[in-house]
Amino acid sequence: MKILETRMAPNPRRVRIFLAEKGIEVPTEELDLMKGELKSDSFTKLNKLQKVPVLLLDDGTPICETIAICRYFEELHPEPALFGKGALGKATVEMWQRRMELGLMAAVTSAFRHLHPAMANHEVPQVAAWGEANKPRALDMLRILDEQLSSNRFVAGDTYSVADITALVTMDFMKPARVQRPEGLVNVERWYKEVAARPSAKA
Amino acid sequence: MKILETRMAPNPRRVRIFLAEKGIEVPTEELDLMKGELKSDSFTKLNKLQKVPVLLLDDGTPICETIAICRYFEELHPEPALFGKGALGKATVEMWQRRMELGLMAAVTSAFRHLHPAMANHEVPQVAAWGEANKPRALDMLRILDEQLSSNRFVAGDTYSVADITALVTMDFMKPARVQRPEGLVNVERWYKEVAARPSAKA
Numbered sequence: 457m458k459i460l461e462t463r464m465a466p467n468p469r470r471v472r473i474f475l476a477e478k479g480i481e482v483p484t485e486e487l488d489l490m491k492g493e494l495k496s497d498s499f500t501k502l503n504k505l506q507k508v509p510v511l512l513l514d515d516g517t518p519i520c521e522t523i524a525i526c527r528y529f530e531e532l533h534p535e536p537a538l539f540g541k542g543a544l545g546k547a548t549v550e551m552w553q554r555r556m557e558l559g560l561m562a563a564v565t566s567a568f569r570h571l572h573p574a575m576a577n578h579e580v581p582q583v584a585a586w587g588e589a590n591k592p593r594a595l596d597m598l599r600i601l602d603e604q605l606s607s608n609r610f611v612a613g614d615t616y617s618v619a620d621i622t623a624l625v626t627m628d629f630m631k632p633a634r635v636q637r638p639e640g641l642v643n644v645e646r647w648y649k650e651v652a653a654r655p656s657a658k659a
Numbered sequence: 660m661k662i663l664e665t666r667m668a669p670n671p672r673r674v675r676i677f678l679a680e681k682g683i684e685v686p687t688e689e690l691d692l693m694k695g696e697l698k699s700d701s702f703t704k705l706n707k708l709q710k711v712p713v714l715l716l717d718d719g720t721p722i723c724e725t726i727a728i729c730r731y732f733e734e735l736h737p738e739p740a741l742f743g744k745g746a747l748g749k750a751t752v753e754m755w756q757r758r759m760e761l762g763l764m765a766a767v768t769s770a771f772r773h774l775h776p777a778m779a780n781h782e783v784p785q786v787a788a789w790g791e792a793n794k795p796r797a798l799d800m801l802r803i804l805d806e807q808l809s810s811n812r813f814v815a816g817d818t819y820s821v822a823d824i825t826a827l828v829t830m831d832f833m834k835p836a837r838v839q840r841p842e843g844l845v846n847v848e849r850w851y852k853e854v855a856a857r858p859s860a861k862a
Contacts, residue, residue: 504803505762517747524753531746543734544720550727559708586789600707 458483459525460499460510465489466565466629467522468509469659473621474526476656478533482511489578523553526618538618545613552604552612552619555597561626563594568633594630595638605643609650616651624651661686662728663705663713668692669768669832670725671712672862676824677729679859681736685714692781726756729821741821748816755807755815755822758800764829766797771836797833798841808846812853819854827854 459482461468468484475482487493487508494506502518503510511519511528519525530539540549569579570587601623604611611619627648630637651657662685664671671687678685690696690711697709705721706713714722714731722728733742743752772782773790804826807814814822830851833840854860 504806505758513747519747519750519754521754521757524750524757527753528746528750531749543731544716544722546734547722547727547731550730551722551724554724554727555708581788581792583786583789583792585784586786589784589786603707 457514458485458512460485460487460502460512461508462487462489462494465508466561466625467507469625469628470522470618470621471509471511471525472659473625473656474538474618475529476659477536477538477616477621477654478529480529480533523557523618536616538616538621540612540615540617549612549617549619553617553622555600556611556619556622556626559597560594560601561622561629563590563597564626564630564633564635566590567594567635568629571634572632591635594635598638598641598644602641602643605647610647616654620647620651624648624657628652660717661688661715663688663690663702663715664711665690665692665697668711669764669828670710672828672831673725673821673824674712674714674728675862676828676859677741677821678732679862680739680741680819680824680857681732683732683736726760726821739819741819741824743815743818743820752815752820752822756820756825758803759814759822759825759829762800763797763804764825764832766793766800767829767833767836767838769793770797770838771832774837775835794838797838801841801844801847805844805846808850813850819857823850823854827851827860831855 459468459471461471461484463484463486472484487499493499494508499510500506502512503520505520507520509522509525511525513519519528527539530537540546567587567590569575570582570590571584576582601611608614610616611623627637662671662674664674664687666687666689675687690702696702697711702713703709705715706723708723710723712725712728714728716722722731730742733740743749770790770793772778773785773793774787779785804814811817813819814826830840
């Protein structure tokens, strides 16, 4: 079993943090985005979408999509539960993981992909107006997160979850994406300090 | 318990089909998007994102996000399993549900939201170039789906799953979204006939 990734990209980091929180070690293999290794024939056979991370099982089966990889390990190693427990707990984590991913991470990565010169050959066509439109969306979601964190220790409630992982990785990706973090979100700042200090954040 | 929805929108239909496949009946309440009922104070309290569907539990707890609502019911009524069984089965459904949602549904709804005149007041700013850029993306994902369906009865394998629901609802939404379905995808056509004929598709 191994994970194919590009170390600098935010999605592979989500998987690394998830595995660190579970205490699971899986070997990784680095692919170089800039050298076109995600467009090679051999990698395209594993993931037609030409995206990392991909978990390659020992029998050669590829599992693509960050959250699908995380869920695979959640099923095999249920503790600590990072997707929640019970019907309401799992639904709540799913809700907040989706809000962080579709509302925050997608906005920040869209700003990056459509505005950053380094992405010109990877995001075709780059639509600058769409990149700009995503910046205020990211900030709107951070304000919603700040309100959620005013009465919750973690993104989805009392317990650290995959929703925290998505939010943390996105916060750290705002700098290369050139999306300015708003000031004065005291609950987000308090939460960020705590989750960024966990050993898993170095993964 | 009730579900707040706008009947014409694709996401509430995903929940209705999911519940029909499970044999679960939940009362629904219609909100009128065009009359601004999704922007009302009372609805915004339930979902700050101002989006449907929202599942409102008897104690007043709101569960937002289509897939979070579906997962809530999957936990309470595990059969038939629509999110897969076992670690590999669940990961495979998650992978294909995400591909159908992030690759196909998001592309079709982006074309709709950024190009359709009726959305001018709801998608601000409308970025026409981004709407156009999404049309070939939807078709690329349909070609990947066609290849998947050349050796699988359903989107995620041998068994009907939430990935089929997302794909079916998106196929039907291509017409109002004015994204032309490509011809000659014989496996997609064979699959579409089968899933559209299930009683749940009328939900």
